[in-house]
Amino acid sequence: xxxxxxxxxxxxxxxxxxxxxxxxxxxxxxxxxxxxxxxxxxxxxxxxxxxxxxxxxxxxxxxxxxxxxxxxxxxxxxxxxxxxxxxxxxxxxxxxxxxxxxxxxxxxxxxxxxxxxxxxxxxxxxxxxxxxxxxxxxxxxxxxxxxxxxxxxxxxxxxxxxxxxxxxxxxxxxxxxxxxxxxxxxxxxxxxxxxxxxxxxxxxxxxxxxxxxxxxxxxxxxxxxxxxxxxxxxxxxxxxxxxxxxxxxxxxxxxxxxxxxxxxxxxxxxxxxxxxxxxxxxxxxxxxxxxxxxxxxxxxxxxxxxxxxxxxxxxxxxxxxxxxxxxxxxxx
Amino acid sequence: xxxxxxxxxxxxxxxxxxxxxxxxxxxxxxxxxxxxxxxxxxxxxxxxxxxxxxxxxxxxxxxxxxxxxxxxxxxxxxxxxxxxxxxxxxxxxxxxxxxxxxxxxxxxxxxxxxxxxxxxxxxxxxxxxxxxxxxxxxxxxxxxxxxxxxxxxxxxxxxxxxxxxxxxxxxxxxxxxxxxxxxxxxxxxxxxxxxxxxxxxxxxxxxxxxxxxxxxxxxxxxxxxxxxxxxxxxxxxxxxxxxxxxxxxxxxxxxxxxxxxxxxxxxxxxxxxxxxxxxxxxxxxxxxxxxxxxxxxxxxxxxxxxxxxxxxxxxxxxxxxxxxxxxxxxxxxxxxxxxxxxxxxxxxxxxxxxxxxxxxxxxxxxxxxxxxxxxxxxxxxxxxxxxxxxxxxxxxxxxxxxxxxxxxxxxxxxxxxxxxxxxxxxxxxxxxxxxxxxxxxxxxxxxxxxxxxxxxxxxxxxxxxxxxxxxxxxxxxxxxx
Numbered sequence: 001x002x003x004x005x006x007x008x009x010x011x012x013x014x015x016x017x018x019x020x021x022x023x024x025x026x027x028x029x030x031x032x033x034x035x036x037x038x039x040x041x042x043x044x045x046x047x048x049x050x051x052x053x054x055x056x057x058x059x060x061x062x063x064x065x066x067x068x069x070x071x072x073x074x075x076x077x078x079x080x081x082x083x084x085x086x087x088x089x090x091x092x093x094x095x096x097x098x099x100x101x102x103x104x105x106x107x108x109x110x111x112x113x114x115x116x117x118x119x120x121x122x123x124x125x126x127x128x129x130x131x132x133x134x135x136x137x138x139x140x141x142x143x144x145x146x147x148x149x150x151x152x153x154x155x156x157x158x159x160x161x162x163x164x165x166x167x168x169x170x171x172x173x174x175x176x177x178x179x180x181x182x183x184x185x186x187x188x189x190x191x192x193x194x195x196x197x198x199x200x201x202x203x204x205x206x207x208x209x210x211x212x213x214x215x216x217x218x219x220x221x222x223x224x225x226x227x228x229x230x231x232x233x234x235x236x237x238x239x240x241x242x243x244x245x246x247x248x249x250x251x252x253x254x255x256x257x258x259x260x261x262x263x264x265x266x267x268x269x270x271x272x273x274x275x276x277x278x279x280x281x282x283x284x285x286x287x288x289x290x291x292x293x294x295x296x297x298x299x300x301x302x303x304x305x306x307x308x309x310x311x312x313x314x315x316x317x318x319x320x321x322x323x324x325x326x327x328x329x330x331x332x
Numbered sequence: 333x334x335x336x337x338x339x340x341x342x343x344x345x346x347x348x349x350x351x352x353x354x355x356x357x358x359x360x361x362x363x364x365x366x367x368x369x370x371x372x373x374x375x376x377x378x379x380x381x382x383x384x385x386x387x388x389x390x391x392x393x394x395x396x397x398x399x400x401x402x403x404x405x406x407x408x409x410x411x412x413x414x415x416x417x418x419x420x421x422x423x424x425x426x427x428x429x430x431x432x433x434x435x436x437x438x439x440x441x442x443x444x445x446x447x448x449x450x451x452x453x454x455x456x457x458x459x460x461x462x463x464x465x466x467x468x469x470x471x472x473x474x475x476x477x478x479x480x481x482x483x484x485x486x487x488x489x490x491x492x493x494x495x496x497x498x499x500x501x502x503x504x505x506x507x508x509x510x511x512x513x514x515x516x517x518x519x520x521x522x523x524x525x526x527x528x529x530x531x532x533x534x535x536x537x538x539x540x541x542x543x544x545x546x547x548x549x550x551x552x553x554x555x556x557x558x559x560x561x562x563x564x565x566x567x568x569x570x571x572x573x574x575x576x577x578x579x580x581x582x583x584x585x586x587x588x589x590x591x592x593x594x595x596x597x598x599x600x601x602x603x604x605x606x607x608x609x610x611x612x613x614x615x616x617x618x619x620x621x622x623x624x625x626x627x628x629x630x631x632x633x634x635x636x637x638x639x640x641x642x643x644x645x646x647x648x649x650x651x652x653x654x655x656x657x658x659x660x661x662x663x664x665x666x667x668x669x670x671x672x673x674x675x676x677x678x679x680x681x682x683x684x685x686x687x688x689x690x691x692x693x694x695x696x697x698x699x700x701x702x703x704x705x706x707x708x709x710x711x712x713x714x715x716x717x718x719x720x721x722x723x724x725x726x727x728x729x730x731x732x733x734x735x736x737x738x739x740x741x742x743x744x745x746x747x748x749x750x751x752x753x754x755x756x757x758x759x760x761x762x763x764x765x766x767x768x769x770x771x772x773x774x775x776x777x778x779x780x781x782x783x784x785x786x787x788x789x790x791x792x793x794x795x796x797x798x799x800x801x802x803x804x805x806x807x808x809x810x811x812x813x
Contacts, residue, residue, distance in 0.1 A: 003544060003790040010798040120803030147338035156802040157556040161758045 014155055018124050023174035025128045028080060028121075030178050031059070032092070032129055035078050035185035038064065039096040042074040047100065049074040050299050053093035054106035055082025056187070057232035057281035061106075063292040064184025071296035077185030079106065081121060082281075086111040086212065088122035091134045094219075102226040102299065104262065105216070108281070109231060109251055112209040118144060123152035139215035175278070188285050191278040197237035197271075205254050213258035228260040228304055231268025233291055235280035238271040245269055246314070253310040260304035264294075333381050333470075333510050334808060335598040336550050343380055344602075347373045355529055366528045367497050370606075374506035381470060381510070388469040392425055393503045396479045400486060401493050411487055419480055426476045429468045434671035471510040473668060475503055477637055478514050484641060485517040498525050507602040511595050511808060513613040513633040523608045535607050541788050542601030548793040550594030550808070551801035553766055557587035558809075559802060560759040567750055569725065574738040575747035577716065577729045583759060585715040586766050589618060591809045592631070597784075615783040616773035618711075621703035622693055623685040626711060638665055649690070658690075659683040669718070674726055678717035685710050 042049040058079030067073045078093040126134045137143040220227040236244045275287035379386040561583040568576035596613035603610045617629035666679020720726040776785040
């Protein structure tokens, strides 16, 4: 049957494109290597380190090089792309965690309030880097079959249209480049765009997220790894800040029943528009440096919210912790 | 049985491989052996898809078979009376699972009812949520109607009751049990009775063509329209711009057509590979130049079911109250699709269009292009009632559509500005692709006198399917019905 052979040949061509030519996959392959090299360097030089991971909000927020130079804190920024999904992001981070390390989960809150869906980008990056184990689901009783992972490697109509449009317009085929990657896994961008602020979703933790957090907590405990959650710092419209803060408190209180939550007094919400680059989740370089300086204190002290503290804040929103502290001066 | 899921084809392949081995081992076995294997394969695939649905299907099929056997042995003058008992009993599971909450809560305003059987996940809210969360067994709307038609045809044409094995295979023939086509006794049963597993290269070749076309419709067109629709539907909900509403109607209408037609074509192809011919359920409905023609091309087997078992017995178009007959049939058709007032409205709108078509269609004698444009406008307008489940938003959007002032130029520029550029380009590209496909469908009918004939280029369809189908699978939309 000729058409079956054509189907297979077309599929192989798509796989070859993904492996060698896809600009987004190429960028994240370079990002993966960048982070792995930094992690290996820290493993050689320090008895333990802190691994922070999540989507791009983590990738843009944490200057690990600065944390090492200025605070003598070995941190590796394993943040990648939120679209890869919590499963792959976690397994990628865990691949560099050793006994005695600390793990900071900086997953975007949307990941934890919705069912875990398969990610095409995760499948593509796993294929391109030869890491199929990143697609496994050790916490799930019904992991997805291998065939569904293969199906995720299809380019898709949206991809073809977007690539074609960029090619015809002479625009870069991917927004970021290897020049945006820095030591320690930190990402930056000179791109500035207009955007609207959002806030955390109002849903509670999804069933998938609860299973996942329980598994992660137990796995870290067995491996002698300290674990905590840190809500990524994202931009919220000032008009919606109070409502967003209340929703965030509810979510963090629920998360704290599974894993500790690091004590960011701003609860991962910011109303300073100038701190953000091209999306409401990507800090600018100066804002990332300031945030990294704050993060150093939270990690060193391992200061976490007590669940009772969060519940008390929920009941009285006008407590002192709600005051938006003046951001520390930007330093180079 | 999700034909878009690779796992279905894996299981089907393993199942047929097992059957091949068994056939080789028991080569002298009679037809009953083949039919038993066919039944086991179908039940296995249904069980893997949903164990609960499989159990419900088996129980309903046994009950229906015993019912029809009992009925044919009654005296002829009593058969009609008992028929009015058997048919409601056959409808009872469908009404319970699909309409229990709607009827009790929305229509009758009754106190909350405890479900008798519940595969759902009872919430802390109590009985009402349990009834609301009942999982509808897959395919129940389709095979219930198929069984009812079987009973009526058996009595009307004085046909013998088939063997249990043949009846089960007729009821649960796996390519069509979940989402049709709704087959008639005189079309499918003779083929089932003669069924043997045979290798026929021409049949497999023809079947493969339908399967490839069906997968192209589903994976390339329907699934990408699903993505496009989700984006613009959110815009329509947040900004209430009439152009967004029409765009959502267009994208949904294209999605549901290619989704359902895709499923039907795959079912046709699978059956053809097994040597069985199913009824073509769609014949390029978006090429219709009148509402009457549209309903002769859309979900053909359901339309024929309503025509033969409701419309014609109630007098059809030959009585004074023909308009009432049309309205009743289409409201029931709307209800068949879903338990909600929006579906009732959808059916009523189509009933109204058909009445108008009959009253003025011939008098106006519009050119085909004008007829096509009006037909598509009213059909895509009606899709709004199909997908918009929130009645408040539904009325808001209908009000928008029927307010001439909403079609101002500034609303159009605002609609374009608010739409993400990539999403807009994506939607336009796929609407363009659908336009090309629809043109080929139209020429297939005009030149080849056979629907979809000009789309039978398997190599091109396969390349487009591999490249353009989204990485994430969507289920078939008609599974919800």
